[in-house]
Amino acid sequence: MADISLHKPYPAAEIEKWDFETEVAVIGFGAAGACAAIEAADAGAKVKLFERNSGSGGASGLSGGEIYLGGNGGTDVQQAAGFSDSTEDFAAYLKMAGGPCADDAKCDIYADNALDHFDWLKAQGVPYRGNFLSGKQIEPVDDSTLIWSGSEAAAPFCDNAKPAPRGHVIQHMGWGGGRPLMDILEKRARDLGVDVVADARALALIKDGERVVGVIVNIDNKPHFVKAEKGVVLATGGFVMNEDMRRKYCPETFKLSDPIGDQDDGTGINLGVGAGGEAIHMEQFFTTCPWTIPEPQANGVFVNVQGQRFINEDCYHGRVSRCAVDQPGGKVYLLLDSAHFSQALDLARTDIVGTGATWEEVEGELDMPTGTLSNTMAFYNKHASEGQDPLFGKREPILKPLDQGPFVALELNFETSYFSFFTLGGLKTSINGEVLDRVGEPIQGLFAAGRCTSGLPAWGHGYSSGMSLADCTFFGRQAGRKAAA
């Protein structure tokens, strides 16, 4: 018997007996795997879905259940709230959000088809209340649908694409809409006849010549051989829970302490690369510290240890956080006045490290040289009171002078504050979910979606909430449909 390895496909010729036979094998039961299974089954294929945990969910189940949607004039929810959203603006935003790592073809096809995708989600049974909740929300605290979930209305994004809110959240009271979203997708998959095999962890792909023809899964500590006539869809998530991979590919994350994910150990990436695929943008990661909660804190100003601002704080909290983590000195400060300060979320672990009746006093308490933070704030307040941020282009309504003492500085320490993070790099795939080899040719029989691929959320500095689930659900469907074809 050949060795069974994540890194090298097992030769089909060595297999004496198949334990399972199917047409499409899906690996991983998060949103990407669920949507791939649904589409493949809907197209008439026999589908087996293997999940290493005892049930569905993955990182999607831990999420807010928010999906980034728009284009074609706008979803019914956007339109009802008075926002129009052209496909061009939507695509332009997605490309800016992908920065130097953007996959233009994925941005374009998604912008073209997101409205249909929204209809599809509703057709699967995902409920949406249909209303718009204004303000800076991380997730709605009630069961609202539409929120601003990115940097659409902030510079430089708003200068190149007409802003619209695009975060569409499942109707669900409070945070954590990812779990009910997964319940609905799971039910739909089962109703369509998808055979779910839980407690089954992928060990290796199986190749017959150049074609992937199956997968080996571990069940009850024994390898089981799965024949997949039409193909295998990898949907196993990123690698944030694999410290060795992070050390090798994404070492900057070791500044931070709070990986978020489920069993995101890079299994699908390793399987795909081992089968001839390639992984790109592996150094990219999302991070955020929930500094916009409670909402008045969103009016704050950030400075680095030099007392300098470094971004327009009206950007998405994750973009601000990601840029914060680039600053020298291991920490940044969130500055607030008495008109805007509220007790920060315990979860954020952001301590008050300076207070004062004037910004000069705060500066002194932070041991910053005279004329640093205090000048930054004098300059900021002078212009903010005129509705201007000449340095970074921060805008109303959260461009407020912070001039009502006493003042306070919260420390966001990269190591000790809550900076949740997950990885964005992964397999290079086509817009149809085919895993591509290093010259860009599809690997026969191998598909992938979600965070084991590099997709719409390709660049940490441009991430917006709902982009990863948009990518998982839409390109999961693409992969499932292509695999079943």
Next chain:
Amino acid sequence: MADISLHKPYPAAEIEKWDFETEVAVIGFGAAGACAAIEAADAGAKVKLFERNSGSGGASGLSGGEIYLGGNGGTDVQQAAGFSDSTEDFAAYLKMAGGPCADDAKCDIYADNALDHFDWLKAQGVPYRGNFLSGKQIEPVDDSTLIWSGSEAAAPFCDNAKPAPRGHVIQHMGWGGGRPLMDILEKRARDLGVDVVADARALALIKDGERVVGVIVNIDNKPHFVKAEKGVVLATGGFVMNEDMRRKYCPETFKLSDPIGDQDDGTGINLGVGAGGEAIHMEQFFTTCPWTIPEPQANGVFVNVQGQRFINEDCYHGRVSRCAVDQPGGKVYLLLDSAHFSQALDLARTDIVGTGATWEEVEGELDMPTGTLSNTMAFYNKHASEGQDPLFGKREPILKPLDQGPFVALELNFETSYFSFFTLGGLKTSINGEVLDRVGEPIQGLFAAGRCTSGLPAWGHGYSSGMSLADCTFFGRQAGRKAAA
């Protein structure tokens, strides 16, 4: 006949007739390939070296011929100039210079052995005048040996490793010591019986089962099959000249316009990955704009488009340049006063975009809001006149107040100024130059060195001059010796 591909080893079983037979085949005749060939031949192996150009050189031949050396108390040149340099300080600096991408084992073995390596270089015939040239030099304008070539004396490096100059330059009048260095290494290789085959470009590796047993090279537009009984050493350089690879792996370089290299098209990286190796830190690149020439300009202060300083300008010119390229707005400004301004190098393409009798006037000419650049300079000058840079820790002797009007601002525009750059990511190799697979096991018969690997210069923000040639020459030797074993 099987397809011949950079991305997939050719099966030895398909080869009817070998065109060349040798023990060690070295691919690429830059410094890494030359040193690999010398060591392999010196160990008694039959060595053939294949070079795609008509002669030796590669990117090494275009370089300054500077090698980063120290440790074990210091080289004779360091000691003669009054610098001691412990192995611990040297290793600590190398690790800081590698930042999150540092390969600690490579840093340690190099720090331990650099003194011996210097003796070896001299034994090959590389001449050194043996003197120290002080000041900020990019390369010596005369034939001096030792220069400060990194950020050793600057914060935060100097706080964690005792500073010493470590850039050792071949005795050669003026810039461009890389060419005479290559001439000497070439002569040495030929004297040892290395058979050099020029105009021979690598097309594919050849594998027999899991072992690399040769290489296919293109000569006169025909594939030639080379049997290499002991192994193949890849020394083909980085991928800065391959736009497709840069787009995929190092997209940030598209901000810049001046790749430097020879035929650095990623050949060795593709060959190595195709044979089961892996490439790491592919997003990393070196860049520099020669802003320290003429030397008085080194006293300047950098600000970004917000008028903020962003680094202690006493760091290595390449570190300052790399951090500059991180700044928003596509450009930064180098500020000088009349006491320090000289006409900038034409090569740098840095135009004067603002002048004034006061910094306020310069600020106005740059269309910066009142109180930005002028406050930055007032703060800087106040502290510099007291020998302090409380924000970034810039130090004497180039910590000078810039208060002698008239004043000037030079624009370093990422797109139009001369920011030369080359890639740093590449194959993951052991300290012995073995190409490692994705679980860290050596690929039998395959070795690599230089910029087709990720080595000592792993992180763009920490690069120091001489680090790449140090890596090429030392780990080239390691690879050659291991291949011949």
